[in-house]
Amino acid sequence: MSATMMKTEAAIGVWRLRWRRFRKHRTGMISLVILAALILFVLAAYPMQWLLGIDPNAADLFSRFDPPSPGHYLGMDEAGRDVLVRLMIGGQISLLVGILATLIGGMVGVAIGISAGYFGGKVDNALMRFTDGMIALPLLPLLIVLGAIDLTKLGFSQDFARSGAAGFWRIVVIISIVDWTAIARLVRAATLQIRERDYVRAARAAGASAWYMMATHILPNIATPIIVSFTLTVGRVILSESVLSFLGFGIVPPTPSWGNMLNNAQELVTTAPALAVYPGLLIFITVIAVNFLGDGLQHAFDPRSER
């Protein structure tokens, strides 16, 4: 009896084991469900638009601040646009910026961290001084300046600089320029731990190139902390995007994002408080769910948290 049990235990793959541990992490599981629901919510924009015939960007000055009604379940905003559909589309934009900027910035961070950790010495010193300098900076004012840059002065055409696509990619790029430091430090620390393992030294002695060593021996073995760190970064990026769009240096209206829906929030607080509550609440729920998901993943990936 016990022998067969041992056998099944041994046959379970590492990812199933991790999934089992993750399922026991209550807040992590709840967050996963909430995030799935949020993704369904933001994707529901398409059927909603189609069924109810709503154009999310069309202003109607005769229905400004209309209360909720059938067809417009959360009412209208300050320009007479449907609040619910704009929340859904704004959510798509905010989530997409969060994921894209994390991937781009994350790759920069992984590259810097793994080089610093693997090569050590002067390379490590220079890269880490640079990273520390970056971490210590007041980043929001810097992001605002980057957001204010006139793209035509960088040689882009006038049409592109004014387009919605430019606004979207600009914010993805500037956030990824700034938000890679946490990942870089973490990857460096993880690389340092792996670098002196016997199998890595054996491969090095056998003449493996640095590129090969990083790709086959180091990266796969530090994948789990990287996944956790990427998850937490998504939450931070969503916050940065909302702040920049709120201040007017991010996603430019009429394209909605959860941040720029709060552009006029200071006036809205007195006239239509609900409009100031919804977008912020959605940002808050999304980010807290992402953070708890990261916490749950960390728990699931850590072999010491067996029980």
Next chain:
Amino acid sequence: MRRFILQRIGQAALVLLVMSFVIYSLIGLMPGDPLDVMIASNPGATPEVVARLRAIYGLDQPLMYRYGHWLLAAVQGDLGFSRTHSQPVLEVLAPALWVTCKLMLASFVISVSLSLILGISAALRPGGIVDGIINLGAFAGISVPVFWLALMMILVFAVKLHLLPASGIANIDDGGFVDHLRHLIMPVATLALANTGGFTRFVRASMIETLRMDHIRTARAKGNAEGRVVLVHALRNAMIPVVTVMALSFGTLFSGALLTETMFAQPGMGKMIYDSILSNDFNLALSGLLFATLVTLLSNLAADLAYGWLDPRMSR
């Protein structure tokens, strides 16, 4: 220790120099240029006049030359003139700096004290009910958008309850000390709350790890009271990594200050930088950003000193 400090000062100076160049170049990429207002208000200006003006102000020179020129003046204390305030930049900066320092310092002290109390309480019984509640609160703190938190504070305390003023500051001279404080409550509370979450998580994690160490078991075995073990034996060791994190958080604190100042209309550095970028006040934006960097670097330096004091191994 002295070598360590000198090294840090050198590093900070280098970061400041590099940043001054980066920001100078970035400001040059913002829309418009320093002459556009002058040109717009003189519709009769011919291209020749504009070209002559550009030459007078040195705008036709290459970037490095202009930067060198600016740097030379800046080290001599001449940061130029703010075109929106019609005052020398330094005279606009100084009072704003004071407002921001007050805001940052007050919230920093509050969030550090709060996070110590909460973090230690949570670490005493990891996984318990108290830990669960504090952990939830800490996650909420790191996940809430600061500007929205400010907005909700205004909604609840100013619009609905009419308890606190929504914006502005009051002079001690005309409104009295109490009124002055009333205007500070919401900005300080917002900034403090936003920072307490992250700090609490670090204090908790570090405390849990320290409480598992051998020297703590020894201290308990020797019959020390639990309170003494936690507050004397564990806390000092647990604080070492926490201080590093707090030291590196001044940049974030400043970013938070920018938002709270903007939301509550506090005439501090953050709001000033934001307004100057919006209104293309190049000199003010440039100096404001550099001062913000300087304040952050100095705070980091101070934290490095605290680190050396906490961990005597560093001083060797």
